[in-house]
Amino acid sequence: MEQEYPHIYTVSSLTREIRERLETHFSLVWVSGEVSNLRQPLSGHYYFTLKDAGAQLKAVMFKGNHLHLRYKPQEGNLILCRGRLTVYEARGDYQLIVDYLEPLGLGALAQAFEALKERLAAEGLFAPELKKPLPFLPRRLALVTSPTGAAVRDFLRLQQVRCPNLEVLIYPVKVQGPDAAPDIAAALDTLSAYPGVEVIVLARGGGSLEDLWPFNEEIVARAIHRCPLPVVSAVGHEVDFTIADFVADVRAPTPSAAAALVAPDKGELLRRLERLAVSLRHGWLRRLDAARRHLLLSSRLLPDLRRTVVTLRLKVDERGEALARRVRGRLQEPRQEVRLHASRLYLLSPRRTLTLTRQRLEQAGARLLGHWRTAEGQRRRHLQYLESHLAQLNPLAILKRGYAVASLLPEETIIRDAALVSKGAQVRVRVAKGRMDCEVHEVSEQ
Amino acid sequence: MAKGKKPVEATFEAQLKRLEEVLEALEHGDLPLEEALRLFEEGVRLVKACHQKLDEVERRVELLLKDESGRFFTRPFPEEEGE
Numbered sequence: 001m002e003q004e005y006p007h008i009y010t011v012s013s014l015t016r017e018i019r020e021r022l023e024t025h026f027s028l029v030w031v032s033g034e035v036s037n038l039r040q041p042l043s044g045h046y047y048f049t050l051k052d053a054g055a056q057l058k059a060v061m062f063k064g065n066h067l068h069l070r071y072k073p074q075e076g077n078l079i080l081c082r083g084r085l086t087v088y089e090a091r092g093d094y095q096l097i098v099d100y101l102e103p104l105g106l107g108a109l110a111q112a113f114e115a116l117k118e119r120l121a122a123e124g125l126f127a128p129e130l131k132k133p134l135p136f137l138p139r140r141l142a143l144v145t146s147p148t149g150a151a152v153r154d155f156l157r158l159q160q161v162r163c164p165n166l167e168v169l170i171y172p173v174k175v176q177g178p179d180a181a182p183d184i185a186a187a188l189d190t191l192s193a194y195p196g197v198e199v200i201v202l203a204r205g206g207g208s209l210e211d212l213w214p215f216n217e218e219i220v221a222r223a224i225h226r227c228p229l230p231v232v233s234a235v236g237h238e239v240d241f242t243i244a245d246f247v248a249d250v251r252a253p254t255p256s257a258a259a260a261l262v263a264p265d266k267g268e269l270l271r272r273l274e275r276l277a278v279s280l281r282h283g284w285l286r287r288l289d290a291a292r293r294h295l296l297l298s299s300r301l302l303p304d305l306r307r308t309v310v311t312l313r314l315k316v317d318e319r320g321e322a323l324a325r326r327v328r329g330r331l332q333e334p335r336q337e338v339r340l341h342a343s344r345l346y347l348l349s350p351r352r353t354l355t356l357t358r359q360r361l362e363q364a365g366a367r368l369l370g371h372w373r374t375a376e377g378q379r380r381r382h383l384q385y386l387e388s389h390l391a392q393l394n395p396l397a398i399l400k401r402g403y404a405v406a407s408l409l410p411e412e413t414i415i416r417d418a419a420l421v422s423k424g425a426q427v428r429v430r431v432a433k434g435r436m437d438c439e440v441h442e443v444s445e446q
Numbered sequence: 447m448a449k450g451k452k453p454v455e456a457t458f459e460a461q462l463k464r465l466e467e468v469l470e471a472l473e474h475g476d477l478p479l480e481e482a483l484r485l486f487e488e489g490v491r492l493v494k495a496c497h498q499k500l501d502e503v504e505r506r507v508e509l510l511l512k513d514e515s516g517r518f519f520t521r522p523f524p525e526e527e528g529e
Contacts (some may be wrong), residue, residue: 136459139503147509147523156507164505165458170523171510190518233496266500276465277493284486
């Protein structure tokens with residue numbers, strides 16, 4: 001049988017291996033226990049022992065890791081640590097290098113916080129649609145806070161700087177302890193009906209989870225939820241988130257930040273107003289100037305217009321002359337025509353016709369007279385002829401030759417036929433000179 | 447704005463917005479002269495109104511307290527010196 005020699009460590013190598021194994025296996029552990037033998041030398045690091053009934057564990061927490069923590073562990077505190085194991089080889093000690101610690105009771109609170117948060121979220125209290133916008137320039141705002149804390153001072157200081165023209169109504173409340181939550185809820189209810197209040201700021205300075213606990217209570221959450229005014233939640237420090245922060249319309253990381261959110265920067269507004277006023281003026285002046293230039297441009301045409309007017313005037317005169325000439329020329333022909341017509345008219349004139357007619361009349365009269373005279377002469381001669389002829393034909397002339405005319409009395413009917421006369425008839429016998437009335441003796445037909 | 451708290455006259459915010467509108471129109475619009483003048487005058491009025499609104503409210507910090515009968519009253523809030 002071979003004798004196997006075990007590996008022989010040196011103390012260092014064994015310790016080193018222990019160290020490696022511990023560091024690998026326990027690179028991140030959470031440990032709870034009681035603080036004892038707490039020391040904080042000049043270096044600032046915490047050196048303490050975590051212990052429970054059965055064992056103890058050396059621990060160190062370097063300054064850089066705990067400096068920012070609010071919680072300062074005390075002798076005898078039950079705490080929860082997070083860290084890694086290591087071995088301090090020189091002394092053969094193993095210890096816990098703590099990078100985070102907190103009081104042990106915190107766990108229960110944190111769970112309650114998570115549970116309430118989930119429940120209220122499910123009910124829709126945190127819904128973004130419910131968030132009301134903050135008024136741009138509120139006249140009056142209400143501050144629900146402790147009148148003695150730092151929060152109110154921080155808020156007022158910044159508000160004064162940004163916009164002093166505000167009315168701030170401070171409603172004093174307890175901000176920690178068991179009575180705080182109902183107090184805060186009552187404040188919110190009162191202020192929501194208070195005249196003139198346009199926004200409510202819930203403010204509290206920093207503290208532990210227990211300190212801030214009232215702002216995680218359901219009664220406060222519901223009061224914020226039913227508040228008709230916008231609510232700004234400014235509780236604790238930047239890293240603290242409370243239920244109030246979730247329900248509120250706006251979360252401010254600090255009370256000063258809340259003042260910045262609620263109070264507008266008056267200086268900035270005034271500057272903006274001034275810029276707008278200047279731009280307004282410039283805009284108007286530019287427009288006016290444009291109008292002026294336009295007018296000037298148009299008015300520059302006027303001197304030309306004057307020359308144009310002169311030119312036009314000359315033109316008008318020239319044209320007028322030409323027109324007159326043409327008119328006169330054109331009148332020549334008509335004038336002649338007129339003269340022609342006038343003379344024709346004259347020829348047709350009644351006066352002339354009258355004169356002519358008179359002339360003709362006179363001529364005709366003269367001719368007529370002439371004719372008449374001539375005709376009269378002729379007639380006279382004719383008459384004379386007829387007279388002589390007549391004289392020759394005078395039956396009584398026959399009587400001169402001895403003939404006699406017998407006519408039967410009383411009718412004096414001329415007797416040609418003797419048969420017609422009976423014996424004893426009265427007969428007139430006319431002779432050349434005188435007449436004899438006779439009685440018939442005898443009739444014979446020879 | 448929170449419900450039930452709307453003031454009758456235009457809010458500061460609304461007036462500021464209108465002022466910016468007027469400016470925009472004046473700078474970019476091809477406005478007839480009379481219209482431009484009208485807008486300018488409106489702008490001047492708005493600037494004045496906005497200034498007024500900013501100075502309207504006086505600073506007042508008060509503590510809201512309740513007396514024995516439960517009625518509310520206010521008292522000036524003491525401020526630290528040098529603030």
